[in-house]
Amino acid sequence: MKEKDHELTELYGENVFSLKVMRNYLSEAAYKTLSDTICIGSTLDENIADEVAEAMKTWALEKKATHFTHWFQPLTGSTAEKHDSFVTPDGEGGALLKFSGRELTQGEPDASSFPSGGLRCTFEARGYTAWDPTSPAFIKETENGATLCIPTVFCGYKGEALDKKTPLLRSMSALSNQIFRLGKFFGIESNGKCAYATLGPEQEYFLVDKEYYKERLDLIQTGRTLFGKAPAKHQQMEDHYFGAIKTRVVEFMCELDRELWRLGVPARTRHNEVAPAQFEIAPMFENLNLAVDHNMIMMETLRRVAEKHGFECLMHEKPYAGVNGSGKHNNWAVCGPDGKNWLTPGENPHENAKFLTMICALIKAVDTHADLLRAVVASAGNDHRLGANEAPPAIISIFLGEQLLDIIDQIEKGGAKNSRSGGTIEIGVTSLPVLPRDATDRNRTSPFAFTGNKFEFRAVGSNQSCAGPNVVLNTIVAEALDEICTGLDAAVAAGKEFNAALQEILAGIIKQHKRILFDGDNYTEEWVKEAARRGLPNLVKSPEALKAIISEKAAKLFGKYNVLSAAELNSRYEIYLGAYMEALEIECKCAITMVNTMILPAALEYQKMVAGTVVASSQAGVKAKTAADLLAKLAVGIDAMTASVEKLTAAAHAADAPAILEAQNTLRAAVDGLEEIVPKYLWPLPSYAEMLFMY
Numbered sequence: 075m076k077e078k079d080h081e082l083t084e085l086y087g088e089n090v091f092s093l094k095v096m097r098n099y100l101s102e103a104a105y106k107t108l109s110d111t112i113c114i115g116s117t118l119d120e121n122i123a124d125e126v127a128e129a130m131k132t133w134a135l136e137k138k139a140t141h142f143t144h145w146f147q148p149l150t151g152s153t154a155e156k157h158d159s160f161v162t163p164d165g166e167g168g169a170l171l172k173f174s175g176r177e178l179t180q181g182e183p184d185a186s187s188f189p190s191g192g193l194r195c196t197f198e199a200r201g202y203t204a205w206d207p208t209s210p211a212f213i214k215e216t217e218n219g220a221t222l223c224i225p226t227v228f229c230g231y232k233g234e235a236l237d238k239k240t241p242l243l244r245s246m247s248a249l250s251n252q253i254f255r256l257g258k259f260f261g262i263e264s265n266g267k268c269a270y271a272t273l274g275p276e277q278e279y280f281l282v283d284k285e286y287y288k289e290r291l292d293l294i295q296t297g298r299t300l301f302g303k304a305p306a307k308h309q310q311m312e313d314h315y316f317g318a319i320k321t322r323v324v325e326f327m328c329e330l331d332r333e334l335w336r337l338g339v340p341a342r343t344r345h346n347e348v349a350p351a352q353f354e355i356a357p358m359f360e361n362l363n364l365a366v367d368h369n370m371i372m373m374e375t376l377r378r379v380a381e382k383h384g385f386e387c388l389m390h391e392k393p394y395a396g397v398n399g400s401g402k403h404n405n406w407a408v409c410g411p412d413g414k415n416w417l418t419p420g421e422n423p424h425e426n427a428k429f430l431t432m433i434c435a436l437i438k439a440v441d442t443h444a445d446l447l448r449a450v451v452a453s454a455g456n457d458h459r460l461g462a463n464e465a466p467p468a469i470i471s472i473f474l475g476e477q478l479l480d481i482i483d484q485i486e487k488g489g490a491k492n493s494r495s496g497g498t499i500e501i502g503v504t505s506l507p508v509l510p511r512d513a514t515d516r517n518r519t520s521p522f523a524f525t526g527n528k529f530e531f532r533a534v535g536s537n538q539s540c541a542g543p544n545v546v547l548n549t550i551v552a553e554a555l556d557e558i559c560t561g562l563d564a565a566v567a568a569g570k571e572f573n574a575a576l577q578e579i580l581a582g583i584i585k586q587h588k589r590i591l592f593d594g595d596n597y598t599e600e601w602v603k604e605a606a607r608r609g610l611p612n613l614v615k616s617p618e619a620l621k622a623i624i625s626e627k628a629a630k631l632f633g634k635y636n637v638l639s640a641a642e643l644n645s646r647y648e649i650y651l652g653a654y655m656e657a658l659e660i661e662c663k664c665a666i667t668m669v670n671t672m673i674l675p676a677a678l679e680y681q682k683m684v685a686g687t688v689v690a691s692s693q694a695g696v697k698a699k700t701a702a703d704l705l706a707k708l709a710v711g712i713d714a715m716t717a718s719v720e721k722l723t724a725a726a727h728a729a730d731a732p733a734i735l736e737a738q739n740t741l742r743a744a745v746d747g748l749e750e751i752v753p754k755y756l757w758p759l760p761s762y763a764e765m766l767f768m769y
Contacts, residue, residue, distance in 0.1 A: 085332065085335055085336060086336070086338070087337075089137065089212055089213040089336045089337055089338075090210050090213075090336075090337060091134075091210050091212065092210050092338065093109055093112065093113075095133060096108065096129065099133055100125060104125045104126065104129075107122050108122060108126060111208070112207055112208050112210075113268065114267060114268055115250075118207055120175075123175025123176070123178055124174060124175035125175075126178060127174055127177065127178040128173070130178065130211060131171065131172075131173035131222075134160075134211075134213065134220075134222040135171065137215075137222075138215075138219065138220045139160075139213055139222045140161075140219045140220070140221070141157040141158060141159045141219070141221045141222070142157070142158055142160065142173060142177070142221065142222040142223075143155040143156055143157045143158070143221055143222070143223055143224065144156070144203035144205075144224050145226065146183075146203050146226045146228040146237055146239065147237050147238045147239050147541065148188040148237050149188065149190070149236065149645075149646070149649050150188065151537070152370075153370050153374065154183070154228075156181070157221055158177075160173055178205055178224065179204060179205045180203065180204055180205070181204075182201065182202055182203070183203060184201065185200060185228075185230060189649045189652070190236055190645055190649075191646060191648035191649040193230055193234045193641060193642065194230050194231075194234070200230070200231040201228060201229070201230055201231075202228070202230075202231075203227065204229070206225045206226055206239065206363075208363055208364070209367045210225075211224045212338065212371075225367055226239075227239045227243070228240070234639075235642050238541035238542060239363070241545045241638050242362070242366060242548075244545075244636055245544070245545045245546075245549045245552070245637045246270060246548055248548065248549055248552040248636070248637060249269075249270075249271055249549070249551060249555075250268070250269045250270055251552070252551075252559065253269035253408060253410055253416070253555065254269050254411060255555070255556075255559045256555050256558070256559055257411055257412070259559070259572065259576075260424060260427070260428050262411055263411070264411045265411065267412075267413070268409075269410050270409055271361075271406060271544065271547075271548055272359045272361060272362060272407045272415070273361075273362040273404065273406055274356065274358065274365065275356075275365060275366075275369045275402050275403065275404055275534075275540050276343075276354055276355075276402065276405065277354065277356070277369065277373070277376070277389075277402055278352065278353070278401055278402065278536050279352070279353060279354075279376060279388060279389050280349070280351050280352050280353070280389075280393050280400065281323065281326070281351055281353065281380060281385045281386070281387060281388070282351060282386050282388060282393075282765050282769060283384065283385065283386075283765070283768060283769050284381070284384045284386050285384075286760040286764060286765050286768075287386035289759065289760050290760060290765075291667065291668055291672075292664055293388070296390075296661050296664055297390035297393065297537070298388075298390045298392055298393045298455070298458070299393060299394055299395070299765075300661060300665045300668065300738070300742065301665075301668070301673070301742055301745040301746060301749070302394065302746065302749070302759070303747075303749045303750055304396045305761065305762045305763035305766065305767075307763075308350060308396065308397050309348055309349045309398060314348065314349065314350050315348045316345050316346055319344075319345070319346055319353075320769070325383060326380060327355075329379050330355070330375060330376065330379045333375050333378075333379055334372060334375055337371055337375070339357060339371055339375075340357045340358035340360065340368075341355055341356075341372070342356060342357055342358050343355065343356040344356075348397075349398040349766070350397070350767055351765065351766045352398060352400065355376075359405070359407065362406075362544055365540070366539065366541050366544065369402070369539075370539065376389070388400075389536045390455050390536070391456045391536055392455060392458035392459045394762060394766065395742075398465075399459030399536075400459070401532055401533070401535060402534040402538060402540065404531035404534045404540055404543055404544065404547075405529075405530050406528060406529050406531060406544065407528040408432060410428075415527055416428055416432045417524075417528055417529065427576065430481075430485070431558065431576065431580065433474070433478070433482070434558075434580045434583045435555050435558060435583075436551060436554070437482075437590060438558075438583045438586075438587050439547075439553065440472055440522055440550070440590055441587035441589065442550065442587070443546065443550040443627075444471075445611050445613065445619070445622035446546050446622050446623070446631075447533070447543070447546055447547070448613045449546075449619045449621075449622040450542040450545070451534050451535060451538065451543060452619040452620050452654070453535055453537075453538060453616060453653070453657075454654050454658060454661075455535055455537055455657070456533075456535035457616050459535065460533060461597070461614075465532070466519060466520060466522075466532045466533050466596055467521070467597065467601075468613055468619070469521075469602070469605045469610055469611070470522060470590075470610070471520060471521065471522065471592040471605070471610065472523070472524070472529075472591050472592070473517040473520035473522070473523040473524060473593055474591060475517075475593065478524065479593055482584055482591070485577070485580055485584055486581050486585055486588065487581075517593065517596075519595055519596035519597050520532065520592070521533040521596070531547065545638075549635055549637050550631070552635055553631060553635070558579055561575075561579045562576065562579065565578070589608040589609065589610065590610070592604075615731070616651075616654045617651060617731060620650055621647075623643055623646055623650070624644055624647045628643060654731075655729060655731065658726075658734050658735070659726060659729075661738065662723075662725075662734060662738070663726070666719055666722060666723060669719050669741070669745065670719070673715070673745055673758065673759075674712070674716070676758050677708065677712050677752055679756055680708065680751075680756050681705065681709065681712065684701055684705045685705055688701045688705055708748075711747050712748070714744040715744040715745055715748065718741035718744050721737040721740065722737035724737075725737045749761070
């Protein structure tokens with residue numbers, strides 16, 4: 075191995091208490107017990123907690139850590155931590171460095187100020203964190219010290235899930251149980267191995283120079299620009315996408331990769347995205363729980379490293395109007411106990427039967443619960459993004475590609491006999507075509523697209539946690555597999571041959587749920603009409619989309635698999651709807667403040683200057699038509715802007731979301747119109763042209 079290669083491989087995971095590291099700090103018995111918990115999901119042995127805590131502390135101290143924290147993911151959508159030092163007085167004027175098994179496995183941060191949606195009363199403060207050993211502890215470093223971070227769940231006094239990780243782990247368990255169950259029909263036994271979902275979330279983001287950011291109150295307060303006229307050039311030339319990366323940005327990306335690698339985040343791909351100043355980073359696939367944790371680490375690291383390089387990292391779904399928004403493409407697949415990806419077409423009848431069963435399960439799941447998939451990507455920010463510039467629309471549909479769609483059609487009719495690419499395979503008594511990898515083009519407008527060995531859920535917003543969408547995805551697929559397996563159990567028990575029973579069940583699923591399949595352009599008005607004809611939901615705005623969370627259907631689904639109780643579902647509805655309205659309120663207040671204290675004074679100053687020119691020209695006996703026309707235009711624009719502010723104020727006072735959005739759009743149009751005519755030296759805000767190109 076070359077010296078440079080050795081440096082990179084040694085760098086990877088150096089700040090992670092991984093299995094590789096544990097072996098050097100734990101007894102053989104404790105290591106075996108803990109590795110079984112991590113690798114195959116066996117119950118954690120509480121008897122090794124003290125030994126693990128001591129080992130973790132020793133390792134952390136070697137890494138210059140002074141504190142530890144339970145790192146958790148409350149329903150704010152971000153992460154939370156409370157730091158405690160290892161230092162403990164010894165009672166004799168000195169100190170000891172202590173960290174017990176109890177401190178490792180359980181903590182008690184105050185729960186009263188985190189959103190609970192009614193699960194906790196204001197006066198009920200207790201909240202508990204509990205160690206998740208399947209996600210390794212890691213070290214966060216600063217210039218003056220380091221902190222040991224222990225991934226945990228967060229729950230209330232009575233066990234209510236107050237976080238995003240707890241239901242995620244529950245949903246993964248539900249899915250795993252059904253994967254094991256399906257595997258038995260194909261002769262695949264668990265044999266102490268895991269079955270789990272995998273995830274590879276692509277993260278899009280914008281960079282803006284810190285100096286411009288500090289001059290934009292809207293970016294600071296809301297994460298997006300509330301005003302800004304479109305520049306003459308933005309992304310029309312399509313010359314930024316995959317273009318040469320600017321030196322300053324490459325320097326940032328190099329440090330970002332190294333920081334992520336040290337934390338065990340398998341960052342792999344980096345490139346320019348479609349819009350100017352927009353970029354993407356994508357990791358390798360991992361166990362879903364770990365991938366979600368790593369994405370939260372990635373978002374925090376993006377912001378921290380960007381600041382060191384004089385940037386601000388914007389992860390709002392639509393920081394700039396008129397150009398691409400930012401998503402988080404949720405690439406989801408399933409790994410069975412045979413160690414194989416069950417969404418990869420196989421090379422024999424057995425493998426392809428399993429693959430097509432999974433495809434049909436997803437068709438059934440997505441059609442049955444399209445409203446839930448829309449609900450879990452609902453936010454004020456994502457509402458601005460969905461439906462344009464490579465973001466999928468609010469209508470949930472599945473893209474399979476020509477060849478796979480052709481196979482699905484043939485199965486529905488009783489069995490496929492040929493393939494557009496030639497060749498045949500057999501699934502029991504039924505002949506089916508060859509299923510080559512990458513046999514289809516991609517559909518960038520589809521919200522849920524098959525891309526060869528995974529499904530890409532493209533509707534997730536860049537600023538959102540991946541946990542919520544995957545809680546739903548895991549659970550609805552678990553339900554579909556459960557119903558398929560139950561049908562197979564009954565058919566086989568009645569004496570039906572397995573392959574024939576499977577063929578019949580898959581054909582029935584396709585007949586019932588094929589309306590969800592669409593391979594065309596999701597942006598067209600024709601598709602909107604066709605989707606309505608098919609009965610597919612089109613939930614454009616978040617308030618209507620979020621209602622799916624508290625439906626009877628959702629309560630039955632999540633209750634059956636012990637993922638979320640009715641009370642926990644209600645809490646999420648209250649929290650997410652509240653967050654939506656709070657985001658609108660903050661944007662209203664910010665817009666009004668910017669107009670009254672920044673934009674209106676600048677416009678009035680220019681109006682005064684132009685009026686002076688008109689008066690001076692008149693006194694000199696000179697006709698100043700251009701100046702007079704400009705003065706009139708300024709007066710109309712200023713009046714339109716102040717009238718819009720009044721309408722926005724009234725709408726905000728009434729908490730009328732549609733009226734707020736309409737008034738905001740009207741106000742923006744008036745302000746952007748003034749930006750067209752007020753001189754640059756008077757205009758108080760950095761322009762789109764500056765922020766998108768001067769970085």
